[in-house]
Amino acid sequence: MKSPNRYPPGNDVESGVAPTGRAVSWIKTMLGSRLYPAAFQWITTATLLAIIVLALIGPNNSGQNFGMALTWTLWWPLLPISFLLAGRFWCAICPFAWVTDLVQRAVGVRLPGPRVLQRFGPWVIAALFLLITYVDETWRLSVDARRTGYLLLALLVAVIFFAAFFERRTFCRHVCFIGGFAANYSRAGILQLRADADRCRACHTRTCYNGTETAPGCPLFLLAPEVEDSATCHLCGNCVKVCPRDAISISFRAPTSELWNVRSPRLSDTVLAAAVMGIVLVEQASLLRLWIPLVEATGALLHVDPYVSYPLVYAVLLAAFTAAPLAGLALAGFVSKTVAGEHGRRNLLRNVVAFGDAIIPMALAGHVAHGAFFLLTRSRTVPFALFALAGRFPRAIQSAWMPSRAVFAAQMAVLALGAAASLYVSARIARRHAPRSALAAFLPHALLLLALLAANAYLVVTLLHEKG
Numbered sequence: 001m002k003s004p005n006r007y008p009p010g011n012d013v014e015s016g017v018a019p020t021g022r023a024v025s026w027i028k029t030m031l032g033s034r035l036y037p038a039a040f041q042w043i044t045t046a047t048l049l050a051i052i053v054l055a056l057i058g059p060n061n062s063g064q065n066f067g068m069a070l071t072w073t074l075w076w077p078l079l080p081i082s083f084l085l086a087g088r089f090w091c092a093i094c095p096f097a098w099v100t101d102l103v104q105r106a107v108g109v110r111l112p113g114p115r116v117l118q119r120f121g122p123w124v125i126a127a128l129f130l131l132i133t134y135v136d137e138t139w140r141l142s143v144d145a146r147r148t149g150y151l152l153l154a155l156l157v158a159v160i161f162f163a164a165f166f167e168r169r170t171f172c173r174h175v176c177f178i179g180g181f182a183a184n185y186s187r188a189g190i191l192q193l194r195a196d197a198d199r200c201r202a203c204h205t206r207t208c209y210n211g212t213e214t215a216p217g218c219p220l221f222l223l224a225p226e227v228e229d230s231a232t233c234h235l236c237g238n239c240v241k242v243c244p245r246d247a248i249s250i251s252f253r254a255p256t257s258e259l260w261n262v263r264s265p266r267l268s269d270t271v272l273a274a275a276v277m278g279i280v281l282v283e284q285a286s287l288l289r290l291w292i293p294l295v296e297a298t299g300a301l302l303h304v305d306p307y308v309s310y311p312l313v314y315a316v317l318l319a320a321f322t323a324a325p326l327a328g329l330a331l332a333g334f335v336s337k338t339v340a341g342e343h344g345r346r347n348l349l350r351n352v353v354a355f356g357d358a359i360i361p362m363a364l365a366g367h368v369a370h371g372a373f374f375l376l377t378r379s380r381t382v383p384f385a386l387f388a389l390a391g392r393f394p395r396a397i398q399s400a401w402m403p404s405r406a407v408f409a410a411q412m413a414v415l416a417l418g419a420a421a422s423l424y425v426s427a428r429i430a431r432r433h434a435p436r437s438a439l440a441a442f443l444p445h446a447l448l449l450l451a452l453l454a455a456n457a458y459l460v461v462t463l464l465h466e467k468g
């Protein structure tokens with residue numbers, strides 16, 4: 001299946017990254033199988049359809065609705081862990097990817113994606129991620145089955161629209177809000193796909209991008225030898241299937257190692273990393289009693305009734321929480337570049353962008369620790385939500401897998417690991433960014449990371465006290 005958007009002809013592949021890490025042949029074999037990823041997609045698509053139906057016609061109580069329990073108690077907390085362990089494997093088996101392929105085979109017009117999305121894609125995704133966080137809180141999405149159902153339907157319509165008009169997976173690449181944290185977390189993950197630069201250099205066909213008469217090329221608009229990070233590749237396996245030189249390898253690597261080896265750090269990644277950290281914090285804070293004085297103080301500041309104008313108050317608080325890690329990063333960058341003897345505004349930006357990636361492991365740990373609370377204290381009831389379909393939800397069931405103290409220990413261990421990884425990444429970046437004054441450049445960023453650890457730990461402790 002040839003795409004109208006073909007890779008420009010030429011003999012040389014300019015860039016190329018030598019595969020690193022330990023190659024894993026069984027994963028490559030799986031990706032090369034004709035049944036991959038379809039076999040997974042059939043299961044996830046059937047599950048999505050069941051979730052939409054259950055959300056729309058099942059009990060509206062989120063704890064007793066099997067679709068809601070699957071979505072918010074199991075899938076959502078497990079998602080960040082999957083990015084750490086398996087890169088963007090979820091995106092390959094996502095039902096929306098299957099729907100996209102189906103619609104394109106039937107009616108696809110295959111126009112190039114809108115230029116604004118191609119140019120500002122990461123910013124659009126960051127904005128949509130903020131919007132969905134806003135809608136979740138002000139519309140009570142995760143506790144209202146009907147609204148979850150409407151959201152999923154709306155997403156399905158958007159996916160069908162993009163698939164009908166635009167080529168490849170324009171929606172997945174430039175619009176899907178999950179890409180906001182999927183890209184960053186996968187960069188910290190342990191799995192990578194790379195092409196052998198030597199084999200690719202002499203390749204004239206660029207089949208991994210263009211596809212063949214019978215098989216599609218990369219749905220994410222990637223030429224395999226130009227894949228330098230794990231942010232965009234969905235591990236869909238197309239390039240493994242069509243490459244005539246067997247140049248693709250899949251390997252395990254040390255977690256977070258990609259973050260300290262970035263050749264050209266991007267401002268959009270930095271902003272996204274800081275924003276995700278802020279969103280993780282606001283999601284936790286909004287569950288706690290401390291949220292009430294915060295809401296009331298913000299209402300007083302805006303001269304509005306905080307409960308009548310909650311959408312406005314929440315918008316301000318969301319903006320403040322999202323901006324706080326970025327402001328901290330800017331301050332740390334300013335001190336770091338000053339004590340390291342760098343001067344000028346350009347150096348401030350260089351410093352901030354270089355060190356921004358160090359926040360990612362801390363944000364991931366905060367996200368996992370937050371989700372672990374719900375996974376470990378609520379998910380035991382998920383199978384029982386099936387009984388509620390027959391109107392028989394058991395009255396008294398044990399919802400937690402382990403005592404509160406063990407849950408707390410697990411959450412703190414996750415946070416400690418995340419902080420250690422962030423500090424290590426920051427130290428490695430400092431050695432690369434400012435070899436002559438690495439310690440001075442590192443210390444301000446280390447203080448910021450410790451402050452983020454303290455904020456996350458405080459919220460975890462408070463959540464356990466109040467809801468454990």
Ligand code: SF4
Nearest residue numbers: 200203207208224243
């Ligand atoms: S088709 Fe294979 S050999 Fe050619 S550029 Fe792509 S990965 Fe490299």
Ligand code: SF4
Nearest residue numbers: 218233234236237239
């Ligand atoms: S590089 Fe493209 S074709 Fe290859 S696995 Fe990744 S997303 Fe699929």
